[in-house]
Amino acid sequence: MIIITDPSINNLILFPKTEQYYEEELTRFLQTEQYSDALQLLTFLLQFPTVDPHKAEQWEALRNWLYTMYPESMFAMTPMEEDPEEESDLLRQYIQEKTTDDGTFALKLLNMLNDGTLEQQVNALEQLAFIDQSGVSERVKEWLCEKPRHPHIQFKALQALKQMGERGFIEFPKNGEKILVEIEETPLCPEDFPSRIRDMIRRVGDISEISQPDFVYFAKQTWQEFLAYAYGTSIYTDLQKAEEGAVDVWASALHAILQEKLFGAVNREELLDNYGIVDSMKLQWKRANLVLQTFVKQFNPDPS
Template sequence: MISEVMTITEPSMNNLILFPKTEQYYEEELTRFLRTEQYTDALQLLTFLLQFPNVEASKTDQWEALRHWLYTMFPETMFPGAAPPEEDEEEEKELLRQYIKEKTTDEGFTLKLLNLLREGTLEQQVSALEQLGFIDQEEVGQSVKEWLIERPRHPHIQFKALQALKHMGEHGFIEFPKNGKKVAVEIEETPLGPEEFPLRIRDMIRRVGDISEISQPDFVYFARQTWQEFLAYAYGTSIYTDLLSAEEGAVDVWASALHAILQEKLFGTVNREEILDNYGIVDSMTLQWKRAHLVLQAFVKQFTHELS
């Protein structure tokens, strides 16, 4: 639908007005795209909306910030044709499993995936790992292990490799370089989805949703995806160990630190005092909050740098 509207209106965009009801409709569509993780569609809609000249500057700034965030956190949105169609997650996995099973009769298929893992772009490596995870061949698991321990790589792709190894049925400890150190994790303990992380860690992102759902309903979708990327960054390190052993009060500490970081990145400004007050961060928690904020700040800085 978006592409059709853009085709009709784009030639005379300077003469068009985005009426309030129309703007509200597109805002609702944007929310739906974010809720269902249709980030390519969200990006296209934002690009379309930013062409209207009569929109309030504050709204334009917000849309521009959201578009920049999508480019930064989800580089695959820059390639619209690369996004898979929206399907039920379990159905999608089953279809992929059947597809891989048929393809593995061709020895060249597995070799092609392994070559993409070694030489492809970040997006190609992710795609290769997602497919390799469904190949039940001992030598494939060994190749992925060798690739993982070979040298430092982006934390996102390292976590995807661990998930692929777990899908293959691999188990035991594996040691590999991450964030400037050597880490060791048990393959079978790797969470395959957000719901497999410990409850305390899941509560941290739920808390962001509780605080932002009224004033900024779209905010939690960005926060949730950023939190998942952060967990991939932290997994296997002392940061993740601290998250696992965190006391109940740490939920508010980490949630508010994430909220502050994202607020600043998305909108260029943050009312830190208001955020601390909303999350109930008292003086005795300030030092803990500053540490969490610094960790998240370092994550965002590294993540943005490695994708640029």
Template sequence: MDNVILFPKTEKFYEDELTKLLRAERYQEALEMLTFLLQFPGVDRDKSDQWEALRHWLLTMFPETMFPSSESLAEDAEEESALLRQYIQDKTAADDGAFVNKLKTMLQEGTLEAQVNALDQLAYIEQPEVSQFVKAWLCERPRHPHIQFKALQALKQMGEQGMIEFPKNGKIVLVEIEETPLTAEDFPSRIRDMIRRVGDISEISQPDFVYFASQTWQEFLAYAYGTSIYTELLRTEESAVDVWASALHAILQEKLFGTGEREQLLETYGIVDGMALQWKRAHNVLSAFVKQFTPNPT
């Protein structure tokens, strides 16, 4: 990391994301991001001191949050979901439809962040007219692929099943609602292996690189879900794990650090000449996604 650079716009993007994580009390994710940012040697000294102080504060004030057991994580997630469901159902029953109407307005007129928030809450409202509203909203016109995927997840949580057709990435896609993954671990194992491979390769030289890679990969899966790209990922052979993992690694390395030793990276992943066309295809697909949906760091 001695020769890498954190570009100003990239730094601003990370700081905005860090602020969102802290406001949402997602301290574990905030710590991971701070650890990643503190790897960059060229950052202003005052800024790096602030990040280090914040990292120390998180470790001191929330040790159980920082290092929870996998069992407690599962229990906490389940408890949080149950509490949120009860809260929303109580709100829905208490105000004769005003709360639901507010969420509908957020979904129709709000920012992307507000729409995500609305879907997170609508997912717990078990009313046929609400799920029909979300379906109509999803099918109405093209929308950001992240929010489209979020709507599919909400519909699945509502108990909806069957096929749904909607415009996405310039085409009409058809998906089965109940097959929608709700978490990263719900995706097929081969797709999960692709991002795990990035972690295996980067854990020694860039141990926190996989944080950004994982975030990008999840956004890419939302972008690809239901399209021919996702079908291609589902049907790939085991060798394609290294192809997609190395293509993602190469693109993010160049985007974050401004340069990348591609030949050495391909050798590390075991990409041989016979895989060149497949690698170029994966690189082109991921590159188009990154250019369209992630901020330009330069």
């Protein structure tokens, strides 16, 4: 999960329905021990000046508690305004200080892959990516190919393998099928994805920046989670090969689903008109909408 911090948010209002959804997400993160995601979400929410002071005090206390109890979660936080290279260098230095010749630290991280929570597995992979020891990357490959895992953690494993310097194809089970990907092609950050795919989320920002300026923050987070879910599958292949008109199709389909989830309703005809979706594009739009609905229901179920 990536939450963007931005001083301009001081002029925004956190709508009640949106606040409720974010609180449900926060609860889910805490229940599944995804503490770095919880920290990022709390940091994002505390930027809104219109939040009830008592609630803001609770959020601040929870954030401080997470910082104290789970300081390692800060290494998984990647705020967009920081220099990624500088952050990577700091993490590399931290790992080198922890790593010993006997391989104890690497073994601890590898064991965490098998026994840890999703959050712990993410932290383990992000640290393993900077360990230069014989056999570590092979163990990560074996773990990835062993059995189906959450798409988010599979994508993290591919990123770690790429950072370790691994090359070539790897096959592993994902979303009910066997997929084959080239490790060195794995995007390490949002900017590494093809321009057409990046344009899809930019389009959401263009449409929503006036009427719903806080909407794009959640849209970007969801889009990155969806790309991890789709990566290596036929869905991702279709996104890569998409023609120019598909930018509006996918952007509007994502916008419609998130608007309904956040605000409880969506004026579909008005939304399609805003994105310039004409009759000849509506079949393609329905297919994109169905794919996104399947993703959202599978990984962000409705708590009601």
